[in-house]
Amino acid sequence: MQSESPLTALKGVGPALAKKLGKLNLFRVDDLLFLLPLRYEDRTQLVRIGELKPGVRSLVGGEVLLAETAYRGRRNLLVRIDDGSGQLTLRFFHFSRQQQAQFRPGVHITCFGEARRGSSGLEMIHPEYRLLREEQNAATSDSLTPIYPATEGVQQGRLRSLTDQALQQMRDTPPPELLPATIMQKLGMPSLADAIDYLHRPPPDADIERLLAGTHPCQRRLAFEELLAQYLSLRNLRLLAASEDALALSGGNEDVSAFVAELPFTLTGAQQRVVGEILADLAQPHPMMRLIQGDVGSGKTVVAAIACIKAIACGVQAAIMAPTEILAEQHWRSFSDWFRPLGIEPAWLSGSQRAAARRESLASIADGRAQLVVGTHALFQEGVEFHRLGLVVIDEQHRFGVHQRMALRDKGVSADGHPHQLVMTATPIPRTLAMAAYADLDTSVIDELPPGRQPVSTVAIPEIRRGEVIERVRAACASGQQAYWVCPLIEESELLDYQAAEASYTMLTEALPEARIGLVHGRMRASEKEQGMRAFKEGLIQLLVATTVIEVGVDVPNASLMIVENAERMGLSQLHQLRGRVGRGAAQSHCVLLYKTPLGRIAKERLAVLRDSNDGFVVAQRDLELRGPGELLGTRQTGLPEYRIADLVRDAELMPQVQITAEELRRSSAHNAAAIVRRWLGDAGHYGKV
Ligand code: ADP
Ligand code: MG
Numbered sequence: 001m002q003s004e005s006p007l008t009a010l011k012g013v014g015p016a017l018a019k020k021l022g023k024l025n026l027f028r029v030d031d032l033l034f035l036l037p038l039r040y041e042d043r044t045q046l047v048r049i050g051e052l053k054p055g056v057r058s059l060v061g062g063e064v065l066l067a068e069t070a071y072r073g074r075r076n077l078l079v080r081i082d083d084g085s086g087q088l089t090l091r092f093f094h095f096s097r098q099q100q101a102q103f104r105p106g107v108h109i110t111c112f113g114e115a116r117r118g119s120s121g122l123e124m125i126h127p128e129y130r131l132l133r134e135e136q137n138a139a140t141s142d143s144l145t146p147i148y149p150a151t152e153g154v155q156q157g158r159l160r161s162l163t164d165q166a167l168q169q170m171r172d173t174p175p176p177e178l179l180p181a182t183i184m185q186k187l188g189m190p191s192l193a194d195a196i197d198y199l200h201r202p203p204p205d206a207d208i209e210r211l212l213a214g215t216h217p218c219q220r221r222l223a224f225e226e227l228l229a230q231y232l233s234l235r236n237l238r239l240l241a242a243s244e245d246a247l248a249l250s251g252g253n254e255d256v257s258a259f260v261a262e263l264p265f266t267l268t269g270a271q272q273r274v275v276g277e278i279l280a281d282l283a284q285p286h287p288m289m290r291l292i293q294g295d296v297g298s299g300k301t302v303v304a305a306i307a308c309i310k311a312i313a314c315g316v317q318a319a320i321m322a323p324t325e326i327l328a329e330q331h332w333r334s335f336s337d338w339f340r341p342l343g344i345e346p347a348w349l350s351g352s353q354r355a356a357a358r359r360e361s362l363a364s365i366a367d368g369r370a371q372l373v374v375g376t377h378a379l380f381q382e383g384v385e386f387h388r389l390g391l392v393v394i395d396e397q398h399r400f401g402v403h404q405r406m407a408l409r410d411k412g413v414s415a416d417g418h419p420h421q422l423v424m425t426a427t428p429i430p431r432t433l434a435m436a437a438y439a440d441l442d443t444s445v446i447d448e449l450p451p452g453r454q455p456v457s458t459v460a461i462p463e464i465r466r467g468e469v470i471e472r473v474r475a476a477c478a479s480g481q482q483a484y485w486v487c488p489l490i491e492e493s494e495l496l497d498y499q500a501a502e503a504s505y506t507m508l509t510e511a512l513p514e515a516r517i518g519l520v521h522g523r524m525r526a527s528e529k530e531q532g533m534r535a536f537k538e539g540l541i542q543l544l545v546a547t548t549v550i551e552v553g554v555d556v557p558n559a560s561l562m563i564v565e566n567a568e569r570m571g572l573s574q575l576h577q578l579r580g581r582v583g584r585g586a587a588q589s590h591c592v593l594l595y596k597t598p599l600g601r602i603a604k605e606r607l608a609v610l611r612d613s614n615d616g617f618v619v620a621q622r623d624l625e626l627r628g629p630g631e632l633l634g635t636r637q638t639g640l641p642e643y644r645i646a647d648l649v650r651d652a653e654l655m656p657q658v659q660i661t662a663e664e665l666r667r668s669s670a671h672n673a674a675a676i677v678r679r680w681l682g683d684a685g686h687y688g689k690v
Helices: 015-022 029-033 097-102 156-172 181-187 192-200 208-213 217-243 253-262 269-282 300-313 325-342 355-366 402-411 431-437 463-478 494-511 526-537 572-579 601-612 616-626 648-668 670-681
Strands: 039-041 057-072 074-082 087-092 108-118 121-125 128-132 145-147 289-294 317-321 347-349 372-375 389-394 420-425 442-446 457-462 482-486 517-520 543-546 559-564 590-595
Touching: 029 156, 039 208, 057 087, 087 108, 145 156, 156 192, 181 648, 192 217, 217 402, 217 431, 217 648, 217 670, 253 300, 253 325, 269 289, 269 300, 269 420, 269 442, 289 300, 300 317, 300 325, 300 389, 300 420, 317 325, 325 372, 325 526, 347 355, 389 402, 402 420, 431 648, 457 463, 457 601, 463 482, 463 494, 463 559, 463 590, 494 517, 494 543, 517 526, 526 543, 559 572, 572 601, 572 616, 590 601, 601 616, 648 670
Parallel strands: 087 121, 289 420, 289 442, 317 372, 317 389, 347 372, 389 420, 457 590, 482 543, 482 559, 517 543, 559 590
Antiparallel strands: 039 145, 057 074, 057 108, 074 087, 108 121, 108 128
16 A cells, blocks of 8 residues: 555654554554554543433543542542533542642543442543643544554554554555445445545544444445455465466276275265366366365265375375374275275375384385375375375365465475365355355365265253253163263363363263263373274263364264253354264264253354254354354364454355456456555465466
8 A cells, every 4th residue: 555664654653662563463554554443432522411321431521629538448539520510420549649639629621431320429430531721622532532452552542643643644645446436336335545534533423333333334345355355365376276287187087987886875966066076177287276065974085085086097196184183094994995995005194103104104105105195284294205196185174274275285296286186174154255265266065965864853952951861861872872972162261171071071970870981172182082082983982071172074973962061152063063973873863952041042043043954054154144243253163364354254245246346356457456465465465476
């Protein structure tokens, strides 16, 4: 934009302050323009004391009647003021003698704070205040007062004065308008400069409610451009891939047909369609970048296996990577079963492998004896050398963001070019979100489950009926079935997570002395977790008490009952994922969602969504609709980019138009498209150059 000068170019900013501002991701003068206020205060009008509303932060003015110190537990300074319409008491707990002396009777002051009912009528505790000189009028602001995100050691007043300077510079040299006028008109959007100006200093009559909700046209204007920038940058990546070389894998169709014919089941229509899309991509001389979205149990693994068969038949290596050892091991087993009869022995690579075994794997990978490699992240670590790696499959991709995708692509580069890449996710996300998250990928959807699957029957039960639920678990175990007992997710605290799981474990071992019960939680070492999961998989454990660490993708067909405690605290998509651990065998499966009463309206609706639907896409769409603003889908969970202003839950509906605009810009003004990416993502932050 116009001012890329460092912040130190502003008055009052030295190296120390610049460093603190860096913590807010502020480096250039322009960055200040995109630091939007979190909320606003209204200091544009003096409120009459007689009309003050408790609980509302307001500006009042009046004459000091008296000031006195009082002892109520501790020393207070009380200042009584009067504006003719009523009286207000200001209460200070911390004050200097000098401050106390200022409040002489007859002095006029203005103050800003929240009025509350106190022992002596309306009070303000520690208001901001200003003494007025003789004949001076109470100063009101001519715009709403912005409250910026705070960082240690930077006061609001300082942020206001810095943004004042940045805004002034912007008014002198307005940023170029990079969106086509037709689009702006169509969407009724203000210019970028007007939007920025308005959001930093809204006029007194601004619609505060809308501003707080983040849906004001000025906010949407900025969110739109940011989403556009992110989208364009991901699309750049996609185009970049299209211009790179890869081996065109066009032979090997007989091997694919033979493999499919040998499977113990027939591919579903959706699987066949997606296989077709993948085979077409692989035949191109450019790297495939394809995402398979498919609900839990939709049969993504076999689709990946078919892609691997094709690659191997064409004489290149294929690698499949899973995010955890247990998932990787599961793939290793499936792939071994499928590939050994064809004379293909998969190599195994993981972090916990013994040195000798690892050396052997590395050697066979490097000299090409290993045609197929299965493993964890260890696959892409230092020291792993592939031999004509032609295809990389990444399972449960929602744990990897775009940067990891990039790193993997680059890792496999050889003289033949880039490997083809196939990523798979069982976290279905609504179409609009997928547009934003996966714009660098082509998407295939497996929207059909193999025949004969019985949907998991789901009930929500208040936790006071826990006794009944324990009886159900007892009965299930007695009849040879297995069950999961999932404990509450306690945000950001593995310790609390673990204590909750431990408590449930103790409770259940007391209640069900005859059952074999295991425990896994996030505080265990990976190997201990694995051990617990494996014992459950092998049937040594009947009831597995776990925090939400139990893995997406873990396949224990004999588990047919799942209990989730404090289900009201969990996200819908997460609950759906968890529920996908059961319903994998022939038996009718059940999921019991235990909740704490009373349930709020939204919580009630959320649990009802799960009761009524087993379709991950429906659940994800409802999840998006029911989430309050600000409760963003975690980037960790979805691999979404991080935004400064846009909030995908709130702004997702802009995505279809963002997509159209991006294509239009690219066609008609590529220069502007590039400038938008640069404006929002800078040089460092963007993924691919046009
Ligand atoms: P996910 O998509 O969750 O990774 P998997 O690939 O693990 O699902 O498949 C779940 C189960 O369904 C596996 O046991 C797999 O062998 C089986 N499966 C896959 N495709 C079919 C099909 N077309 N018909 C019947 N069973 C299938
Ligand atoms: Mg899977």
